[in-house]
Amino acid sequence: MxxxxxxxxxxxxxxxxxxxxxxxxxxxxxxxxxxxRWDVVRAAFGIPPDRRLLGVVALGYAVARPPGGxxxxxxxxxxxxxxxxxxxxxWDGPAAR
Numbered sequence: 001m002x003x004x005x006x007x008x009x010x011x012x013x014x015x016x017x018x019x020x021x022x023x024x025x026x027x028x029x030x031x032x033x034x035x036x037r038w039d040v041v042r043a044a045f046g047i048p049p050d051r052r053l054l055g056v057v058a059l060g061y062a063v064a065r066p067p068g069g070x071x072x073x074x075x076x077x078x079x080x081x082x083x084x085x086x087x088x089x090x091w092d093g094p095a096a097r
Contacts, residue, residue, distance in 0.1 A: 010054050017057050027062030030055050 014030050021028035033041050038053045047053065079090035 007054060014055065014057055021059050025061075026059050028057065028059050030057055 018028045018030060032055050033053055041047065041053060041056065042049060042051075079092065082091040083089055084091040
């Protein structure tokens with residue numbers, strides 16, 4: 001599993017790039033590339049063959065459109081998605097401590 005932490009670091013760097021892009025008014029997404037397409041992506045973007053390809057960050061100006069279903073749906077309460085110490089124990093917030 002050598003290099004596994006490098007993958008995590010790369011994911012965190014990609015997340016920061018995505019958040020910064022959105023803060024600057026750009027559309028951004030991270031997409032994975034199947035192994036059988038790595039050579040095509042390397043050739044298209046001039047990526048040396050000795051570099052490991054983890055994904056592609058795409059940036060651009062987003063097309064204006066109405067929000068999708070997830071934007072119209074209310075957020076679930078934290079007690080449904082955050083657990084306190086172990087899975088299945090709802091977190092009640094800072095007052096619970």
